[in-house]
Amino acid sequence: MAKMHIKTGDTVVLLTGKYEDKKDENGKIKTHKVIAVSPEEGKVLVEGVNIIHKHVKPRRQGESGGIVDAEGAIYASKVALYCPKCDKGVRTKAEVSYVEKDGKKKRVVTRLCAKCGAKL
Ligand SMILES: [Zn+2]
Incomplete structure (x- = not known):
């Protein structure tokens, strides 16, 4: 199993790609939550981030399928943990x-x- 620097519930900043987070007019950077x-x-x-349209099959006969919006996975290397102190x-x-x-x-990381050096 690969070592992950990101955990569920973390607040992150996107580093690259079309979702790259930049500072807004107030100088505050946008952050996202890892789900x-x-x-x-x-x-x-x-x-x-990276919303994709998922096609849902009808579960019962006569029921129509549909399209739902859901988050698509992105590479963990594209996100960085947000440090409130460094903003x-x-x-x-x-x-x-x-x-x-x-x-x-007990080993604690x-x-x-x-x-x-802030604890994150
Ligand atoms: Zn920091």
């Missing part, structure tokens, strides 16, 4: 620490902004 990740494919589903999409680094729990050492 699903697929480590096997290295892809993510981002809310409101942009940033690269992350992992900080590994160990905490003791029930007499066992914290994601940090590679730029300012």
Whole structure:
């Protein structure tokens, strides 16, 4: 399984392509929410991004099929985790620490902004 730097529920900024996020007139960058990740494919589903029309087959006879709008997967490399402190999409680094729990050492990975060091 490929290592993913993005998790479901993350706030991200799109880096490339037609959905690239740019700052608006107030200097605020647009962000999006990750609704699903697929480590096997290295892809993510981002809310409101890459909307595709899915054809839905009728479930019963006499019922008509239809077209629904749904998010299409995009490559995880096209998104970056949003750092509120930097107000942009940033690269992350992992900080590994160990905490003791029930007499066992547990490995804890914290994601940090590679730029300012904020916990993300
Ligand atoms: Zn930062």
